[in-house]
Amino acid sequence: MTNLLEVENLTVKFPTRNGIFEAVRRISFSLGRERLGIVGESGSGKSMTGRAILRLIKKPGILEADRIALEGENLLDFSEKQMRSVRGHRISMIMQDPKFSLNPVMRIGDQICEAYRLHARSSRAEARKKTLTMLENVLIRDPERVFNAYPMKCLVAWGSVS
Ligand SMILES: Nc1ncnc2c1ncn2[C@@H]1O[C@H](COP(=O)(O)OP(=O)(O)OP(=O)(O)O)[C@@H](O)[C@H]1O
Ligand SMILES: [Mg+2]
Structure with a gap:
């Protein structure tokens, strides 16, 4: 069966005055039909990972990945319009801080x-x-x-x- 989600070599980085800051550094995981929890200290990149999967990293932030596949479809190939039909319909994110x-x-x-x-x-x-x-x-x-x-x-x- 196709995995629900596959993330391969995901990196999120931000240019800063002191050079490039890597908020997420080449993470990979796959999710079958189960639940997956990502645990890490504050600032370790959990929210950025979620935002990156939804392609919600705002400029000047940079998202790089070999593949972010939702049920076999690579979201990196999706247009912005296609992504809008993914967000809220197929993937949702509950933001933690009102x-x-x-x-x-x-x-x-x-x-x-x-x-x-x-x-x-x-x-x-x-x-x-x-x-x-x-x-x-x-x-x-x-x-x-x-x-x-x-x-x-x-x-x-x-x-x-x-
Ligand atoms: N616009 C930005 N420019 C530079 N660095 C940023 C920017 N936005 C976030 N970061 C950094 O990215 C890193 C990852 O942040 P993220 O919000 O994903 O952490 P988190 O694991 O969700 O933390 P928490 O448990 O507090 O929610 C942090 O070190 C944060 O300071
Ligand atoms: Mg967070």
């Missing part, structure tokens, strides 16, 4: 709706309903209130008094 992954000036519900509508092409009303169900499914209390809240409420409140 400070950097959520927009502080946009309501939580609107951010979830936006992502959902990009993939599902649904109406606003349908996306709203789906978003409330998703919040409920992950045991968020009072989904209606959370839908209308801002992710950085505490930070904003703190900023306004300091």
